[in-house]
Amino acid sequence: MAGRVQDKVVLVTGAGGGLGRGFCRSLAAEGAIVVATDRDLRLAEAAAAEANGTALPLDVTEDGAWAAAIAAVTERFGRLDGLVNNAGVAILKSIEETTLADWRLTIGVNLDGVFLGCKHAIGLMKATGGSIVNVSSVSGLIGGHNLAAYNASKGGVRLLTKSVALHCARAGYGIRCNSVHPSFVDTPMVDAMIAGTDDPERARQRLVRQVPLGRIATPEDIAPLVLYLLSDESRFVTGSEMVVDGGVTAG
Template sequence: MATLHTHTIAPAPVRKERPGRVAGKVALVTGGTGGIGQAIALRLGQEGARVVLTDINPALAAAATAALQSQGIETIFVQHDVCDEASWKAAVAAACERFGQLDVLVNNAGIALPPPESFELTRFEDWRKIMSVNLDGVFLGMREAVAVMKDSGGGSIVNIGSIAAYVGTPGGAAYGSSKGGVRSLTKQAAVMCARKGYNIRINAVHPCYIRTPLTEASAAKRFGADKAVQALKDLHPFQCLGEPDDVAYAVLFLASDESRLVNAADIVVDGALLSS
């Protein structure tokens, strides 16, 4: 007679409540009320960081902080102009005063201006403005953060560049050069800090076209409103348009201790666009 085997199915493993990937850290995110900044702040907050959101424009501050707080994330907003030295000192001081430390800086604030018709028509004031926010801002931020982090055991700095750091685009002289500068500056500062034994890692994330209101508006101008999204997708071999979260997840990895050996690196988040 056949023996009837009864199998006892092991109970589903209980998923232990794990600490967040950046639990206990304090992160300052510049341009924190913008499309990508919001996503970064949310991801870091959901993984346990306390978040200092900064932006030059306070208009969206209440909504941006409420979005984080509704998820139980401790956050404050600081109005902050990344081009201004005194403003940087105040923002870092506010983070340290409120949360006692600064472990992660995400230099995300950045601008683009309508591209000139051709290179020789690039206006010097536009060049200066873009350099001032995109490159001076990153330099000042790194300098202020390193000064604090080196005395408190270290930290992680993530600079948001762009695929424009790698390739020429029509009308992209100022924007592309500013992001190329961010790419180089990341390595200069990272190597110096490593040699000094500061335990501060500095890396860059270079996104392709990411679906934000700004990208959609400029693509609508370039391709027409009804064709904009598809045209942007077609640029990428992956045939997809990046979302702010695609950038946020790369930042999360670099902010966390999972990336302890990743330093002075470029992480390109581009759906293979640069390789095509």
């Protein structure tokens, strides 16, 4: 029986992280041909091994790196059916604490990386159509007192997604583009954020208390939504912001 994304070529950025690896496994289980990318090639290779896929190095902030990755996909597969712009960083700092270096790093990875991914992927995808999924955050919808740069970057992803969706629709490319907005997910990135606080256990419990469903999300909670958006089941869905946050934004 064919999977929900059978034989679709899907590139995942930040594949070496907790969310990225979860996406790669979920896609592979439903028949996708996974291209796992990460700035650290060893992490990309580990994700690719779990998904029986291909690993490529990719610093999402570099225009030339994107060009090289898309060229490699073109040479090997001749097409690209899906892109998951997942690579991201988070820095817990207020506007007064955030340095210009913090700001540029966060915007560079979280927003410039999505811009470049969409721009380069469209060039290959427009011949056959496809789906782009941009991983934003609930922090792209609501503010946090200590997430100045992160809020700005993820809010930018939300509206960039809508612009890309409208452009592709107007051009008749058959490319859909949607954003996904999870709450905090139990991944090494969140663990590192929590570990950097004065009281990590208290910080973790504070995160849990913010979620009406009473727990932090897992990659397996988010992956089915990404899978849906990459599948033909969502063929009439574009420009949407899909929230998967345990009820955080409901109150």
